[in-house]
Amino acid sequence: MHVILIAGGWSDERDVSLSGARKIRAALDELGHDVTFFDPADDFKNLLAVARGADFAFINLHGTPGEDGLIQAVLDKAGCPYQGAGAGPSYLALNKAAAKEVFEAHGIKTPDWQLVTPTQGRDTALELPLPVFVKPDKGGSSLGMSLVRRAEDFPAALDKVFAMCQSALVESFIPGVELTCGILGNTPLPLIMITPRDGSDFFDYENKYAENGAEEICPAPVDEELSRSIQEQMLTAHAALGLTGYSRGDFIATRDGATYLLEVNTLPGMTPTSLLPRAAAHVGYSFTNLIAELIRLGLERAA
Structure with a gap:
């Protein structure tokens, strides 16, 4: 089959994506597939056209885009099958x-939780007993995560997440x-x-x-x-x-x-x-x- 391997992207987890893609590429080659590497960070506007010419897409993206369902939605429009969840469940x-x-x-x-948006801001009151984890609401690889043990450290942990253009999930430890x-x-x-x-x-x-x-x-x-x-x-x-x-x-x-x-x-x-x-x-x-x-x-x- 002609398989497009979609990896890279523009999230903070780009390096993790590319690292995994190298091993996936070797496996796809071993399986005898004709592989085209596609990085949406470099050529997103051509994804639909490339997908229409492929038999299958193997997605190895983390964060946004990829896990948010955007790539899956485009592949659905192209009629190109892929592994894993569809667009809605992914998001x-x-x-x-x-x-x-x-x-x-x-x-x-699941641990008790509180969602803090950038609109609410860093002065939002902490509703949970300490200690708490503060992490991006959408993201992975533990990037942007803090373990907050003192109330005075809570605003800085929120700032860390807001700097990633994210809402913050606060979760009981x-x-x-x-x-x-x-x-x-x-x-x-x-x-x-x-x-x-x-x-x-x-x-x-x-x-x-x-x-x-x-x-x-x-x-x-x-x-x-x-x-x-x-x-x-x-x-x-x-x-x-x-x-x-x-x-x-x-x-x-x-x-x-x-x-x-x-x-x-x-x-x-x-x-x-x-x-x-x-x-x-x-x-x-x-x-x-x-x-x-x-x-x-x-x-x-x-x-």
Whole structure:
């Protein structure tokens, strides 16, 4: 097939996107596809025309555009199938506050939260007990995130997010173990336990992508009941958001066994250190076979 590999873009996660694209390109070549690389940051106005001449698009974008559904909407107009969620569900999942409303409506616990918009400004009162996380409402890779322990640091954390032209999601800090669960097709993958490196308050950008980053254990060393509960919650969230193909959700499990879903990623990372490929490998998927399966699922969705 003629596959366009869409990566790069203009979000703060551009470098992560390009890093993953290199490995995806190698897999697509190994599968025998005719691959055209397309960076919307350089040639967005030609996306519709390029997509009309392709058999499939493999999207490896993070943030905006990509996870916000814009690229998917253009591909839909071109009649070009692609892997993963459609435009509407992509936008819903990327908007953390909206996604949390969906989680809560379906009985899935998520940390208490507050949305602060730039219109409200840095002097907005904090409605949650400290400590809290402050993060961009739409974005990933933990960019722009702060852990606020003192009330006087709250305005600066908001400024950090507003400088990224974002609204800020303020979220209660839940002490516990971070676990991530991927979905492939309609099947949950093994959980991965994430332990940030010494000196880190949370699973930040360096923990995610540096070679000496967080310890990631797959399968997670948790009891079967907890693992099954999180997998079932992730399947519920995946369906409730209208997602297809694959996704990955981040959870916190407390010492007393309570679990909280933080967010769901519709275009999970595909770098050499990424979580979903690691979980898929544990159930027998090589990276190349994972790419092939995502293409199969995308074509099945479009049929």
